[in-house]
Amino acid sequence: MTSGKLTFAIGGMRCPDCVTAIENAVMPLPGVLYAGASLAGATLTVRPGPGFRQADLVSRVVALGYTMCDQADAIAPSPGPCPCRR
Ligand SMILES: [Zn+2]
Numbered sequence: 390m391t392s393g394k395l396t397f398a399i400g401g402m403r404c405p406d407c408v409t410a411i412e413n414a415v416m417p418l419p420g421v422l423y424a425g426a427s428l429a430g431a432t433l434t435v436r437p438g439p440g441f442r443q444a445d446l447v448s449r450v451v452a453l454g455y456t457m458c459d460q461a462d463a464i465a466p467s468p469g470p471c472p473c474r475r
Contacts (some may be wrong), residue, residue: 397433400456410473
């Protein structure tokens with residue numbers, strides 16, 4: 390099994406609550422051994438384990454109102470209220 394970490398670019402994080410919201414959403418997913426979001430870096434780092442499914446991870450984050458990309462491209466923040474305050 391892979392022992393590496395995956396890093397995704399996250400769009401829409403604006404405050405520490407966003408970081409917490411994302412971490413709390415993805416940590417319970419099967420195969421997620423560790424999840425840590427960085428507000429400053431606009432990234433989410435995940436350590437995948439057995440059963441990890443990237444599609445589930447992405448859909449979970451997107452469902453919260455954020456954008457997620459496995460490319461290093463900068464994601465323009467969308468206007469409107471903080472996604473974590475919905
Ligand atoms: Zn927020």
